[in-house]
Amino acid sequence: MTDVESAVALDLAGLQALVDLLAAEGYTVLGPTVRAGAVVPGRVTTVDDLPRGWGDTQEPGSYRLRRRDDEALFGYAADAISWKSVLFPSRELMWSGTRTADGFSITAGEGSGGLGDPPYAILGIRACDLHAVAIHDRVLQERALPDVHYAARRKDAFLVTVSCSDPSGTCFCVSMGTGPRAESGFDLALTELLGDEHTFLARAGSERGRTVLDRLGSRPAADGEVVAADEVVERSTRRMGRTMDTTDIRTLLYDNADHPRWDDVASRCLSCGNCTMVCPTCFCTSAEDHTSLAGDTAEHWRVWDSCFTSDFSYLHGGSVRSSTKSRYRQWMTHKLASWIDQFGTSGCVGCGRCLTWCPVGIDITEEVAAIRADPRPTAEQTPIEQTPIEQGGGG
Amino acid sequence: MTTVEARRPTLAVWKFASCDGCQLTLLNCEDELLELAGRVDIAYFPEATRAVVEGPYDLSLVEGSVTTAGDAARIQQVRASSRRLVTIGACATAGGIQALRNFADVAEFRAVVYARPEYVDTLATSTPISAHVPVDFELRGCPIDRAQLLEVIAAFVQRRRPRVTAESVCVECKRRGNVCVTVAHGTPCLGPVTHAGCGALCPSYDRGCYGCFGPADTTNTGSLSGRLVELGMPERDVHRVFRTFNAAAPAFAAESERHPSAAGGAR
Ligand code: SF4
Ligand code: SF4
Ligand code: SF4
Ligand code: SF4
Secondary structure, three states: OOOHHHOEEEEHHHHHHHHHHHHHOOOEEEEEEEEOOEEEEEEOOOHHHOOOOEEEEEEOOEEEEEEOOOOOOOOOOOOOOOOHHHHOOOEEEEEEEEEEOOEEEEEEOOOOOOOOOOOEEEEEEOHHHHHHHHHHHHHHHOOOOOOHHHHHHHHOOEEEEEOOOOOOOOOOHHHHOOOOOOOOOOOEEEEEEEOOOEEEEEEEOOHHHHHHHHHHOOEEOOHHHHHHHHHHHHHHHHOOOOOOOOOOHHHHHHHOOOOOHHHHHHHHOOOOOHHHHHOOOOOOEEEEEEEOOOOOEEEEEEEEOOOOOOHHHEEOOEEOOOOHHHHHHHHHHHHHHHHHHHHOOOOOOOOOHHHHOOOOOOOHHHHHHHHHHOOOOOOOOOOHHHOHHHHHOOO | OHHHHHOOOEEEEEEOEOOOHHHHHHHOOHHHHHHHHHHOEEEEOOOOOOOEOOOOEEEEEEEOEEOOHHHHHHHHHHHHOEEEEEEEHHHHHHOOHHHHHHHOOHHHHHHHHOOOHHHOOOOOOOEOHHHOOOOOEEEOEOOEOHHHHHHHHHHHHOOOOOOOOOOEHHHHHHHOOOOOHHHHHOOOOOHHHEEOOOOOOOHHHOOOOOOOOOEOOOOOHHHHHHHHHHOOOOHHHHHHHOOOOOOOOHHHHHHHHOOOOOOOOOO
């Protein structure tokens, strides 16, 4: 975090000036908007496009927009659709091919998530989701063959985070150490203050963020505003909807691979895949090849996939994970345990989306708590991590 | 590809008990129909042309279910004269809406509906084609999806596996960027147990999924029914939502049996 002295205050006109400046710089400016009864990413040209006066009520399996009694622009918690949809879109053309007289030719695809072309400026991304972006940076870029499509969109993305003032009933970023205020990974960080004046305390988190702030003609923040911004974050920290005890969670889950709770959750789980689709860190995809009837052109698409489908673990001759029990266990154990072995962090940032958007309200924090309350370590077990198929399928 | 180019594969389209909607999907492929006609020999397709080329056929598309003894015999002939047989639509893959008879007394229906019931020669059940002959591929839907049909034909012409997945409608729904109607609006939706293929058409228009494509590869209809009841759906309606175009698909049939119908009994 940059130091307190560098904090500045923007009013609503200043926020509009920020949007205008980013647009003038050539960014496609995106931010939270209201559509279909939810806060979702959308195009933003004026501050009026933002969800002014809207909050949300989120519980496992339920989401409702709620009228606030103030004019907050960022008074909601995690958006219904994460910013994964923009930086790592659900369908992306990787290349197309055409048959030629002496073989074939290949053209690289250019991806965009349907909200316009990069470079993107993203306004309002939450701390939990910034951590999810950092995880994607690691997973998709820091590997032998980086994902050039992701890297191209990511490189120039200008990220404006906003501290959470009103966590929902499914948020648990405090448990995961990811929120409710971002400490790094942003260009600008805002905290919305709804006192006598509607202001935004702003700090830069990067050189280009600093440059943008300098050009906005903002005033230095008053001491009282800095204190008020800290209080917003402290209040949110105390109002988490959920908690998850992550002590030794890796060992806990590995040791309990045969716990009866997996059968219990499988009796409720629909194997529908919603949790993986909404999760901002889930990155599994599959390839879709299309050919014209004549077979003269072909397209290779990458689409989001889910470890909850039977095709996902299809190897020669059948599906490795044919039961819902094995799929839920794979998903949760990958998120919270084997992800640590693979990438050095948890795969869960505590955004709560998998709880909210599960049609039957399955709650990952409750599933962990149930196993922790009554551990049943498998005797003489073969750890999951030593079973190549189980681990390979997760990444 | 050389064999394909040497002789265009022959295509036949067969109709059993059905509404013709799936065949119409093929006729509706206006932009692609000419290209299709250039790649395959449309040898038998009474809905589109009177020309008849004798079998055997390289690819047969079969629409409709088996509801008469005559059809039960005819499907054997179709199979015998087809290299590849693909069934299309809810009737051919699950028995269709007419499979509601499987849960009732057909003789009684016949007596109530027809003036001369003895003229009506029908089986007591409506059954999918796969109950009678081996099927190479089943394309779901009521009606089938145009793009999926073209994909299946292209795949068979090019001798590759069709890219048609059996995941839930929810996966398509989320890929499309929809806001879930169940979670955000409390609208009942069969998407979590329904086979993908339509591109989540109904949820994209703020409606719940009606289950046109039948059960997905993995279903937990019992858990979903519990949720439907929580959302305020009466038991008899839970019974009815599983008793539509895919009523006889085993997962849906079993679930409907678990919930009493309006008449009071489980049937
Ligand atoms: S596992 Fe659930 S709570 Fe954790 S990051 Fe994914 S969607 Fe959010
Ligand atoms: S999990 Fe934390 S950072 Fe994410 S929306 Fe909730 S309060 Fe905000
Ligand atoms: S946990 Fe919920 S969202 Fe995930 S597959 Fe199971 S029922 Fe679907
Ligand atoms: S609207 Fe229906 S199909 Fe879409 S995610 Fe929700 S339950 Fe699934």
